[in-house]
């Protein structure tokens with residue numbers, strides 16, 4: 001999805017909507033890990049300032065499945081999106097880039113690799 005074209009306004013109001021807030025509540029209720037998938041900084045409550053839900057795919061935009069989303073701190077979310085704007089010209093899709101980006105940050109921080117960590121529950125579909 002290209003966020004610079006018509007749906008931009010709709011998208012931005014969606015991110016402030018009750019439905020979007022409900023997604024976060026759903027995430028917590030599901031027992032999925034509530035921390036930044038890159039650095040594991042804890043998300044203490046759903047509306048924690050600086051906590052974002054990143055779309056791994058826009059396939060189901062406005063009707064996302066929980067597995068389409070992952071929590072990221074604002075620092076890593078911003079980094080991921082900025083670097084994706086550069087790398088997307090090389091035929092890398094967002095889901096792949098999300099996986100690669102998170103793997104790199106985790107490696108640099110000495111955190112457990114994705115496939116051996118709690119986040120593998122969500123990220124494990126990558127090799128499908």
Ligand SMILES: [Zn+2]
Nearest residue numbers: 036039073076
């Ligand atoms: Zn982070």
Ligand SMILES: [Zn+2]
Nearest residue numbers: 053054055081
């Ligand atoms: Zn994002």
